[in-house]
Amino acid sequence: MFTYLCIDKTMRDMEQSKKTANLQSVVFALIYGATYLPATLLLKHRTFSLPVSVIIAMVPIITFAIFIFKLIKAFSVMDEVQQRVQLEAVVIGFSLTAMLIMFLFLLSLCNISNPAWFGYAHLVGYCWLFYFIGWFVSRKKYGA
């Protein structure tokens, strides 16, 4: 009886820490989004001195780093099926991004890449897109 009470308490604690970790990762994703977009707009439409520009550019990077840290913490409290789904999503996303960058590099050697479609900003977008493609594929595979 005591064993089952302990297991039940452990399960409730795990459930609570999962919820907290998930909530924190969502909050920091929103904070990252709320700093990335204004920083992009500011740097694009206003002219600042070099140090101020660097500081503005660093702000979303710092919030992104915190978001990734929280996301990794959230992964560690996920159940093993969800962890596998995330792992495969990241592998697929990383592989597709690496393939795109290699392809663009090879095209740039013969001057046929188009910066209007494949600038740094677009690469960030494609990176997220590929991660979500990986997530979708993996979720479908495991039915999770």
Next chain:
Amino acid sequence: MKNTIKVERAKKNWTQADLAKNIGISRQGLNSIETGKFIPSTLLALRMAKVFNTTVEVLFQLDDEEELSND
């Protein structure tokens, strides 16, 4: 890998959600295991066996082609 999770669940009259809650995973995760799409870790298999008061060998069995031959 074959499993008898559905049978053991039926014996206890548990839904997937009930069992998932008891072993600390998501219902979708349990569904992946029950349908054989995902092979659980030893820890999770032992937890499942414990809540069903049975052994891992009863819950999970190797397919014929997965069995090692004695040759």
